[in-house]
Every structure is written in C-alpha cells, then in structure tokens.
Amino acid sequence: MDxxxxxxxxxxxxxxxxxxxxxxxxxxxNLIYFGDTARVPxxxxxxxxxxxxxRQDVRFLRSYDLKAIVIxxxxxxxxxxSTLQAENDLPIVGVVEPTCSRAVKVTNNKKVGLIATLAxxxxxxxxxxxxxxxxxxxVFTEACPLFVPLVESGRIxxxxxxxxxxxxxxLEPMKERGIDTLILGCTHYPLIAPIIGDIxxxxxxxxxxxxESAFELKRMLKAQDLRADxxxxxxxxxxxxxxxxxxxxxxxxxxxxxxxxxxxxxxIEKY
Amino acid sequence: MDxxxxxxxxxxxxxxxxxxxxxxxxxxxNLIYFGDTARVPxxxxxxxxxxxxxRQDVRFLRSYDLKAIVIxxxxxxxxxxSTLQAENDLPIVGVVEPTCSRAVKVTNNKKVGLIATLAxxxxxxxxxxxxxxxxxxxVFTEACPLFVPLVESGRIxxxxxxxxxxxxxxLEPMKERGIDTLILGCTHYPLIAPIIGDIxxxxxxxxxxxxESAFELKRMLKAQDLRADxxxxxxxxxxxxxxxxxxxxxxxxxxxxxxxxxxxxxxIEKY
Numbered sequence: 030m031d032x033x034x035x036x037x038x039x040x041x042x043x044x045x046x047x048x049x050x051x052x053x054x055x056x057x058x059n060l061i062y063f064g065d066t067a068r069v070p071x072x073x074x075x076x077x078x079x080x081x082x083x084r085q086d087v088r089f090l091r092s093y094d095l096k097a098i099v100i101x102x103x104x105x106x107x108x109x110x111s112t113l114q115a116e117n118d119l120p121i122v123g124v125v126e127p128t129c130s131r132a133v134k135v136t137n138n139k140k141v142g143l144i145a146t147l148a149x150x151x152x153x154x155x156x157x158x159x160x161x162x163x164x165x166x167x168v169f170t171e172a173c174p175l176f177v178p179l180v181e182s183g184r185i186x187x188x189x190x191x192x193x194x195x196x197x198x199x200l201e202p203m204k205e206r207g208i209d210t211l212i213l214g215c216t217h218y219p220l221i222a223p224i225i226g227d228i229x230x231x232x233x234x235x236x237x238x239x240x241e242s243a244f245e246l247k248r249m250l251k252a253q254d255l256r257a258d259x260x261x262x263x264x265x266x267x268x269x270x271x272x273x274x275x276x277x278x279x280x281x282x283x284x285x286x287x288x289x290x291x292x293x294x295x296x297i298e299k300y
Numbered sequence: 301m302d303x304x305x306x307x308x309x310x311x312x313x314x315x316x317x318x319x320x321x322x323x324x325x326x327x328x329x330n331l332i333y334f335g336d337t338a339r340v341p342x343x344x345x346x347x348x349x350x351x352x353x354x355r356q357d358v359r360f361l362r363s364y365d366l367k368a369i370v371i372x373x374x375x376x377x378x379x380x381x382s383t384l385q386a387e388n389d390l391p392i393v394g395v396v397e398p399t400c401s402r403a404v405k406v407t408n409n410k411k412v413g414l415i416a417t418l419a420x421x422x423x424x425x426x427x428x429x430x431x432x433x434x435x436x437x438x439v440f441t442e443a444c445p446l447f448v449p450l451v452e453s454g455r456i457x458x459x460x461x462x463x464x465x466x467x468x469x470x471l472e473p474m475k476e477r478g479i480d481t482l483i484l485g486c487t488h489y490p491l492i493a494p495i496i497g498d499i500x501x502x503x504x505x506x507x508x509x510x511x512e513s514a515f516e517l518k519r520m521l522k523a524q525d526l527r528a529d530x531x532x533x534x535x536x537x538x539x540x541x542x543x544x545x546x547x548x549x550x551x552x553x554x555x556x557x558x559x560x561x562x563x564x565x566x567x568i569e570k571y
Contacts (some may be wrong), residue, residue, distance in 0.1 A: 033556060067345075067346075074338075119564050173447055173451070174452070175453055177449075178445065178446055178449040179446070182445060190462075191461075191465050193478055194461055194462050195462055240474070
C-alpha cells in the first residue's frame with residue numbers, strides 16, 4: 030500500500046479529462062496536476078523544445094514525493110516518453126500506447142479511425158504504434174482543428190448546431206470508410222463523445238485516450254504493489270503556469286463536477 | 301523618394317491582412333513580412349517575454365535595410381510599441397492608435413464597440429487609447445475566441461451556418477447596446493467583415509485595424525518624404541519561424557489573391 034500522490038501533466042487544461050478518468054477508475058489515489066498553460070500548445074514545438082518542456086514539467090511534479098506519473102499530453106507521449114522513462118526511477122504512463130492496444134483489441138474488421146489535432150495526426154505516432162501491434166489493422170486519420178476551441182468555448186451539448194455541423198463534416202469521411210473503432214486522440218474529445226457517438230452510430234466503438242491511460246496505470250500500480258488504501262477518498266491539487274483566473278470555469282467543464290477548484294501558479298521556467 | 305522595403309511582423313499569419321491593406325493603399329512599396337508561427341499565440345505571454353520576442357522580430361526584419369516597420373500584432377502594439385520606437389531610428393507604426401483615432405472620428409453617438417481576442421480585450425489597450433482621445437466615448441467590448449480558429453479553417457463565407465451562428469451570438473449584445481462604430485480589433489476579422497456587416501446592419505461603421513495602420517503609414521511616409529516611386533509595382537517577401545508547408549494555403553486565404561506565395565523559414569531564436 031502506498032498513499033503517495035500520482036503526478037499528471039499536460040500542455041494545458043485538456044489533461045483534466047484524464048484526471049476525471051483517474052478519479053473514476055482510481056478514486057482512492059491522490060493526484061497532483063500540472064497544466065503548462067503559459068506554453069500551450071505544445072503541438073507545434075520542435076522535439077528539443079518539447080523534451081526541455083517535458084523535463085521541466087516532470088521536475089516540478091517530482092518536487093513532490095510521487096509514486097507514478099501520467100503524461101496526459103499526446104505530443105509529449107509521442108516524442109519524449111522513452112527518454113523520460115529512462116531518466117526517472119518511477120513508472121511513467123503515456124497516452125498513445127494504452128490507447129492503441131485497446132483499439133487493436135476491440136476492432137473486428139481491422140479498420141480503426143483516429144481523430145486528433147493536426148500535430149498529433151502529422152506525428153504518425155498512433156499509426157506507427159498500431160502497425161507495431163498488428164500490421165493488418167488499417168488506420169484512417171482525420172485532423173479536427175476546430176474541436177479544441179469549440180470545446181473550450183463550452184459548445185459541447187447535443188443540439189448545438191455549431192458543434193454538430195463541424196463534427197458531421199469531420200466524421201462523415203470516417204464513416205464512409207467503414208471503421209468499427211474510433212480513437213478519440215485528444216484530451217478534449219471525451220467531452221463531445223455523445224455527439225461523436227450519435228454521428229458514428231452504435232456499431233462504432235469509441236476509445237478515449239485518457240481513459241485507457243487510467244486503466245494502464247491501475248494495472249501498473251497493482252503489479253508493483255503501489256496502490257493506495259482503497260477505503261480512502263483521494264484528493265487532487267492543481268497547478269498551472271499562466272493566470273489562474275480562468276481555471277475554475279475550464280476545470281468545471283473538463284472535470285464535469287460541480288465542485289469549485291482552485292489552482293496555484295508555478296513559474297515553470299525555474300524548474 | 302525611397303525604394304527601400306517596409307517590414308511587417310505579426311505573431312502568426314493573421315498579419316497578412318495588413319499586408320493586403322498595404323498592397324491596396326501603398327501598391328508601389330516593397331514589403332518584407334515575418335510571421336512568428338513557431339511562437340504563436342503571443343496573447344498569453346508575459347510582458348518581458350513579449351518584449352524579447354518583439355525585439356527579435358525587429359532585429360530579424362532590420363537585417364534588411366528598411367525604411368519603416370508596421371507591427372500588425374495587437375498584443376505587441378499594446379505592450380511594446382513605445383520601447384521599440386525608442387530603440388529604433390526608423391518609423392514604427394502599431395495597430396491600436398490609428399484604429400482608435402479612426403473610430404473616435406467616425407462615431408456620431410459616441411458608442412463604439414470592440415471585438416478582439418480575449419488577450420486584447422483584457423489588455424484594455426483600446427479603451428485606454430479611446431479614453432485618451434475622447435473621454436465621452438463609451439466602449440463596449442466582446443471577446444470572440446472562436447473567430448480565429450474558424451477563419452483559419454476557411455469558414456469565412458456567407459451562408460456557412462457555423463460562422464454565422466457564432467457571429468450572431470457574439471454580436472447581438474453589441475447591437476443591443478446601440479453602437480454605431482465597431483472596431484475589428486484582430487487581424488483575422490477583416491476576412492469575415494461581410495458577415496459581421498450583415499449582422500450589425502448598414503448603420504454601423506466597421507473599422508479594421510490593419511487598414512488604419514496602412515493609412516497611418518502612408519501619411520507618415522509622405523510627411524518624411526520616404527515614399528517609393530509611384531510608377532513601380534511593389535513586391536513582397538515572406539518569412540516564418542515554423543514549417544513553411546502550410547503557408548501557401550493560409551496566405552491565399554488572408555491575402556485574398558490567387559497568386560501562389562512561398563515563404564522561407566527563419567530561426568528567430570538566433571536574432
């Protein structure tokens with residue numbers, strides 16, 4: 030039994046959907062979240078810059094006595110996971126590998142779709158990982174650059190003509206390809222999963238990146254005997270690198286809780 | 301007469317609408333454009349970081365023998381204009397001052413609206429400048445965070461339900477306030493001026509930031525006898541700090557020209 034907290038980081042606040050999944054799947058664990066809101070988005074940065082940022086994010090989180098780290102950021106998972114794992118003596122879970130494993134497991138017709146940001150689609154990371162796991166699976170990708178700003182503007186409800194029109198345009202080509210599994214490859218997309226599900230229909234299984242990381246972490250903690258006391262209720266602390274004023278509104282949106290959360294600011298350049 | 305080029309910079313490619321205005325208003329001038337696409341958006345950076353970035357942008361542009369500089373970026377105009385003017389021995393024009401002067405001139409009922417990004421609205425720069433020019437003018441502001449991503453996704457046509465729904469929601473409160481002048485305080489907004497005009501109606505005058513900077517620069521060049529030979533056709537060169545591959549599509553969108561443009565990449569951190 031180990032009640033030390035788990036660190037979670039992302040380029041911004043989208044990673045709070047991973048916090049939401051972790052709270053559902055591992056409710057007894059303490060979490061420390063860091064969102065690098067001053068340097069968001071990571072998607073367009075060079076590999077060297079990304080590794081520098083990711084190392085700073087990890088160093089800040091490790092100023093606490095952690096037992097594990099979840100990288101909620103797809104871009105960091107793609108570019109820097111193995112380096113961070115080699116440099117740190119604690120379990121680190123990314124988002125890409127667990128998500129691809131799940132997609133390969135659930136597809137029957139071996140046709141998997143991936144929707145993500147332009148940067149994630151361009152990285153080819155999901156396709157490479159799926160090819161490594163099962164070379165017979167075809168992956169169809171679609172970049173959905175408007176989903177993040179629309180979700181952050183709170184346009185996440187069924188019946189909203191704006192999100193529904195945009196979603197239909199992005200998803201119709203996926204449907205035509207006959208996929209039976211769709212990876213939601215961005216932290217923001219679980220919030221519009223009901224709308225995506227309506228468009229794709231009941232025969233397409235949705236796989237959310239954040240959720241799969243939480244399951245992977247649960248397995249890892251169990252295997253290494255690192256789980257917290259299951260009778261307790263875990264807590265969460267939140268840190269951001271830019272102004273904290275917007276945090277409450279956005280956090281409520283992503284965590285889907287009525288709770289009011291406060292965040293503290295960190296000067297991440299010092300780490 | 302002075303045929304040396306004019307430098308123009310912005311945090312990204314939105315400043316190309318200023319290039320478009322400059323080409324219409326000063327067609328004989330040569331332009332050198334720099335878009336800091338690797339470090340966009342500037343809106344959320346600290347003042348120190350912004351000044352550092354702006355100095356690098358100016359240093360890069362001044363590696364050419366320029367006669368003037370236009371800052372197409374609202375955030376830099378707001379935070380760093382006077383410092384840059386003090387440090388450089390050539391005319392530098394921002395976007396905020398010329399735009400506010402124009403708005404104060406055209407309003408009859410002294411009710412002016414401002415639409416812009418969240419960062420520009422929060423800065424209070426337009427309100428402060430207008431109050432300085434005419435303290436009887438009331439300014440009503442509305443942040444429109446979805447306009448930039450929608451424009452960059454090419455959703456700029458009348459009849460598009462997505463842009464029209466979003467625009468109506470942002471602009472209805474402005475209309476209810478009875479403004480007679482609306483400042484388009486972001487480089488991207490001129491591209492949807494027809495849609496904004498439809499919603500606001502014929503009695504509201506639209507004032508575009510980029511266009512007013514071009515008029516201001518024209519006056520300045522004339523006063524200092526720096527204008528180019530009016531019988532020539534000016535040229536434009538384009539530089540960006542991130543990948544050049546997207547430039548062609550976006551440039552055609554912003555410049556509203558069928559011409560194909562190529563951009564070269566600059567390592568801006570070296571300046």
